[in-house]
Amino acid sequence: MSNPLLPDCPPAGEIRYFDSIQPPFKQGMYKFELNQDIELDGGDTSVVNKKKSYFVNVDGDELFIDPMCVHSRTPAKNTMNIPVGYDMPKIVFQNKTLPWERSIKNVEDDPELPWMALLLLTEKELETYSDGGIVDTNASNLPFYNGPPCNVKTLSIDETFFKSIAPLQSEIKFLAHGLQVNPVDKELCGSDEDGLFSVVISNRIASQFETKYTAVLVSIENNFDDLPTSAQYMTNPSLNAPQQINHRSIGTEFLEIAAGLNLTLSEEDSSTESSSNGVPRLVKKQKFSKPAMMEEKGAAMGHTKYIEYSGTQNLNLDIEIDGPMLSYIEQSMVGELSGDYITLVVLDHWKFQTGDGGGFKETISSLNVRRHRSGEDAVGALSNLYEMAKEDDDILYEPSLLGNDMDPGVTKNSFVLTEITEHDGSKKPCFYRSPCIAIPTQHLQKDEPYANSDDAKFVDVDTKYDVIHHSAAFELGRLLALSDPRFLESLTQWRRLYGKSKKKSQVLDYIADNETKHPILHQALLNEIEGLDLDELLQRELITKIPVLEPEIIYEREVLPDGTPVDLIDLGGIDTEIENTLELELETFLAEFEDQLQSIGLTDGGDLYRT
């Protein structure tokens, strides 16, 4: 069924994953062959039987993606304090087929191979290993491009570094997928009806604390061969050892490495111990007042300690110890640069910074509420849900209602004081309240609509101030309606048609009730209702008006020279006197007919049904 009553979406709360969602046409040249076969009786068919081919090139944008097709970026663009963790950055497209719309060059056609990859670089890496970062480039300078001139964003990056962070060729297919969700509980509902998205994820996670990252979505259509085929990493003999330090090796290994670099650890700042599984780790014991919680949450819950060291090679090494979860050594300059650069087309990029908050959980659970101590003035200070949980009972919190007397300048039932400008330009105070209020109101159905905005104005008996919320709503509704010609047209049309409909039903009712008074009208309108031919009715009426002629009338149907069918009443060669009599009778009939219609207001000069 093309338009099912119940759409084919997964149930709300569920997700359908797809390895890929293929576009209707894959990129490439398509050939349409048109054949015309006509059979002629005994004729030469070679003249009319033709074959023609057309070529159509299906080709998505090679150098750009439409920014509007980006649904979301994770972590979000320009966000701060993204929790350091183990989540993979990704970009979600509303265009469900985008990652598979182009084919990678020089690779055996694989429909599931995406033509883009998401790289993740720290700010320092971007500065150090790229040639000027993300820059605008004339597309004509790209070796593979032969389209019209345009500017494109590119990233030229050191080949060795690129190979150390880029996904392997064999990993690319893992890093894109499609998914479908039920849009019923989203604001997208109605604009994105299928709930289908495509996703490209990064093979690298943001693991460094308080570090600026740049996620870069690049096209690999022309750079697939540049992707590593096996794990490669930069080599720098003097720095190989510290590069291997991570949270799993802090402990005795770390101490050995630190000793090799002439680093000294302060005993009061750190200690080593063995975890439950025997892995040595470096911890500052007082950090973990709730070890059970750490274990349960599996996230960096302990507060962070920074220890600064300096090494023999004048390297500034920052060691972060974040409980047993994360630690690393970051080097401001590391590795040997290859000197060769790979230029990648940048399709999208965004920045974010890691920290100790700023994720969904942290943000939404820190929503502000207003609080004040009991006995004090109603208006209090802003606080958040965390504080609400730990403070004493003397603190009162607003129940998160929109507009009550815990907000400055707002009454308990959501009125605010404002000013109204009168016709003469004078201003006077008044109360206004939005349609969204803290306390429910009783719906009072009016007998008739407000005639104008002044009619919708109230007065407060206590202050004598005007209360203008209905008045303002009236004016607003009027202005919004006037700004929409289509609505006005529909409203006018509906009024007119409704008036017609109403009037006609009144006429019919009237005539039905007065059948004996207006027999012709009654019959005519009955016929109209029943869809009978009015011509026939009138002819019958004429017959009744001229009974003497009845036996001689012969009905015929003829066609005028222009082809119009006409009904003829053959009067059989009646003389002028009879004809005049007939016309007189007809006029009398018409006058009576019209009089009867006028008596019920049906002939009002064309303005009959206007309301």
Next chain:
Amino acid sequence: MGVIYIARNPQAHDRPVLEKESALESVLLQMSAGEVNPAEELAAWNQVVGWLGRLRKLEGVPFRYVVPSEHMLPNNSIRFFHLDRNWLDAIVDGALSTGVMDSRGSLSEGEKANRLERYHKLMARLAEEDKTAKDYRYVLSVSESVNALPKSEKDEFDSRLQNFNSSLSESSATPAKWDLVVDYLPDYVTTVGGSRTGFLLRSSVVRDFPGLSVNAYYQLDPSKDAYSVQNKILTLRQVRLSETVLMCIFDGVPTHLRIEEPREGIRLGMEQSQSADYNYEYQFTPKDKQGRPVMSAPRINVGVRKGTGDSSVLRINDFDQAKQYFTSHGIIPQHGAFLATQLMEYPYQQDFEYDTLESKPFNAYDPSETNDVGSVLRNVKVRVNEESIVADADDIDALEASYESTGGDV
């Protein structure tokens, strides 16, 4: 209508006695012009009702009319509200006040009784429209509720729906299909009017996590699971008013509200490896076909590539190596979908619950209460606001002081 000729004889039909312009024809044409095309009237009616229905859900209403003071919705806050249906009636009155005047003055609206009849018909339809506007969200909600029906009813529903589909064309079947919904889900169509509530969320999560899932529920019994499909309340509108402000309007007064991370943006991640093998930095718990963690299964380890000085570049192929486990458990290993299924983390859910639902409307006016000033005002035909806005003089002083301090920012 054809033309009637009365001819002197069959050969002479050049003098029509009765032509189109004749009096009778004119009358008949008027009769014809008075004919109402039902489809045309219905189209205009639907357009008017649809437009006003959207207006009653505050579509097009400027934000300052909804939140007149910035203090009412501070940054990083959520505020719940009731919709004032009297206010909504007033805005409809304003919209309907257009087009009744032209350069000649007031157009005839017909008799007052007819005018009021038309007004009440429209308002009654709008009250119904609030509930039954069959937009896409409504259709999906019905679908969700049908799926939550007991199996026997669900099967019967599917069977009847299939019969509709096979026996009728789409256009003719649609009304009958909705009758089918009426039979099984009477709550979706029979309750009109009633309370409307909602909330405004002003937070960076609206901007950073587009596609937030919002669901409202009604369940007063704390012993029961409130967050089930059966307890869901219909969302009438969910819209992002600005980059960081989200508005939702519900059909009823929910007791529970759940805001979830968008599922299309669901986090894909791992946990720290507990393996004694130092080659692996991370691990994840295998998930079955339905995405549920198989806690009894061994954790799958994932290593990192050296070279960046941190533990950040994942060895994605380690997932491929783990396929053996999944194959043996009936899961067909794939690529992107496989990885996403295995790494997806449950979305964070923020719940809000009411302590009590008791609240008396402020304007529950008791006519037995006398108010001298009010009586005087009523006698001079001034509309009196029946709600007490300020309790005493101090309140109005505080309001005035606040108004002046904010420079009239309302």
